[in-house]
Amino acid sequence: MRDSSLSALFGALSNEMRMSTIANNLANVNTTAYKKDTMAFHDVFTRFAHDNVVSTETYLRGKEMFPDPKIMAKTRLAEQQVDFTQGSLQKTGNQLDFALSGEGFFKVQSGEDVMYTRAGNFLVDANGVLVTQQGDTVLVDGGPLVLPPGATLSATSGGTLSINGEPAGSFDLATFEDLGPLERAGGNKYLAPEGAAEAPPGDLEVQQGFLEKGNVEVVTEMVEMLETQRAFEMYSKMLTGTDQLDRNMILRLGRIT
Template sequence: MGFNVSLSGINAANSDLSVTANNVANVNTVGFKQSRSEFADLFSATSYGLSRNQVGSGVRVSQVAQQFIQGNNEQTGRGLDLAISGEGFFTLNMNGQRVYSRAGNFGTDPEGYVTNPQGARLQVFAPSADGTKFDSGRLVDLRLLTTDSPPKQTTNVQVAFTLPANAKPPTVNPFDPADSNSYSQSSGGITVFDSLGVSHTQVSYFVKTANANEWTVHNYVDGQAVGTPTTLTFNGSGALTNPANGKIPLGTFAPGTGAGQLNMTLDITGSTQYGEKFALRNTHQDGYAAGKLNEITVSETGVVYARYSNGDDKALGQVALTNFNNPQGLEQKGNNVWVETFDSGTPRTGAPDSSNLGKIQAGALEHSTVDLTEQLVNMIVAQRNFQANAQMITTQDQITQTVINIR
């Protein structure tokens, strides 16, 4: 009986050494979670009717428990390296099977899909058409766009200015954009875009009238008049009173590039008449030319953006994180991935930084949670346990030999 007890101790110590060796071997594995051996004592019968003086039957490894603690996130500077700060797992599609991982060392395959080194595709919530919302009920493979960003036609031009209150009417009449003596001020050239992304120049010319607090604005695109001259009026405090909504229709303009007609509105809301000098405070228009892909960025909430040279940002999806009631119940499948089991509970998938899910840190990786010093100490302890149980077998062998030799 004593031999079996000591043998169970040797087996338990050997298992402990194996767990420690696996931890040490994975000290540099991205997203690795260290494990520990947990032991339970053995009895040869049930507890019913046992004598309180009964000696146990040894030890066994009750489980090898994974330790799901946060590892250190270290910056790598690589855009597709992702780390989770907090709870949750990346959700991956491996040949149709849903798997989970803490390792965020992602890359792209020949088709542009974002994958881990083994080819499992990163799952994201699909974006809406305008990229402002995400369908939390539909997971798709994240695929990076490699095409150019299409141009957007200008529909709204915003100009905020201050006209001089002491201005005099021009000395030349009628208005002629080629003669600076026929107008008081101009907005300068504002670049606008047609439906093909070709740029055009829009200019507003301001002519002071003989009436107090009254101006006329003439609008041109590429030297061609658009819309009709519009009267601007200001009150005694310098605030714009006409047009009441601050918007001036510019009519249509045929670009002559094969693009569709430009139909724009000039928004001068907030413009004023103060002081003695003209000031152009702000200009903005909502169009842009075609753009080249500059970079892929990921926000803390997991939104993946394609950023283009024309300033356009396109949301490609939102990284889906998954958590479990009992992460220790997950089954390790190697290659830094886990699969759900009955013990882990039902997976709960959601957006980063929501519920109890962590944030995404882009350009970083979560390192292994293995503390090498701790593991070396565990190795020494397990070795001593192995030696002690082996010595116990030697001692029992000597006792047995002595009994056999009794005559």
Template sequence: MADAFSIAIQSMQNDMQRMDIISENVANSATPGYRRALSTNQSFGDVLQSSSLSNVTHSIEITLPTVTSVLDTASGSIKSTSQPLDLAISGDGYFELTTPDGLAYTRAGNFHINEDGHLVSQDGYPVSGKGGDIIVNGKSTPTITPSGEVSDGSTAVGQIRIVSFADKHGLQTRSGGLLVSTNNDAETSDSSAQLQIGFLENANVIPLNEMVSMLETSRHFESQQKLFQGYDEQISSAIQKLGQF
């Protein structure tokens, strides 16, 4: 396949991946605690460095890099809900949840007590405490302090664990806005961040900015289509002229 075709196809595939990332951000713009993904790829210098030169008689073979996503770790705005089990983290850190696929992390603190007395997330995943799951036995709503201590009446039942990562960009977004670590050996530590009770963190997505990025990506995709079609027409024309001889 000609190089121009290869470049156009890879570029259009990259645009489709960017569009998927942008669409996910827009879809979660109202999800509490959601942190948007940013599309990224290698710089031109990195591409040249990774390209191979087999010998001096051959040209350098350059492959366009694929698009990957990284997490935007900027905090979202805080809104008041006045709900005693709605929590927002002030500072760096994430709530830790136990899911069927392993540990996951979130900034969304819209918690509730399930029928078994466990403190769980909106999707029903248990919230990790420093000593395990947090279980409430009483009928009344538990109280939570800014340091994360949970009390059932006058009885302390646990402390919510807030973790931080040495490599914040090693986290990636999964379904439901949950975050997972791409590195199984990622170092975590207990965060000293405080909680705001009766508040939730909004997504750090600005829909208008995402729509502008979507428009730019769409225009770039269209330009690559024109490049592909133009090059195809040139080859067809060349073949026809050769056939006349």
């Protein structure tokens, strides 16, 4: 197979994955506190031995000692990460809606795992427990928060809660020095890798009666979608053209033999 075919193949596959990521971002544009995925690409160069020679010496007759470098690029997906930049805040007036302003997460109990989320559109289940939209328990001082029927819940900017004016604990808030290793766990939650140490949130504030919107910019994503589609079409044409060259070569060789 020609090197051009390999380069085009890897380029097309990389852009196909990029298109899937963009589509997922657009599908979650209205998801509370959704954080978009970003992707980066780089070229993996196949180098010949003389490409690593940096000497500028020449022969006595002034000719270059080595030929020009011949480098073949094969596009690769370098990384895919979650962009945790702050989303805008939308006022709802609901006492069970909470938005985080700054870097940090609410801690929730999901089965046997402690997970992290920025989606503060909480509910009260049949037992009066404060839970997420997926039914995970919102952790307050390490445990559940039970609200009596018709109770008034209020929160300070520091996350301290009170029920009907009586102290009821504080949201368990946390962040990490490096947010990169956090993994999506579905339901707008994140799971910390084993051994990751929590860090106390610095300038994090809790805003009651607000929700954080997703940080997806529709116009930007649409522009990237068009760019990705054109790049994919370009790589497809490269594959088709290389395939046609190979076919012509085989036909000519067949006639000669």
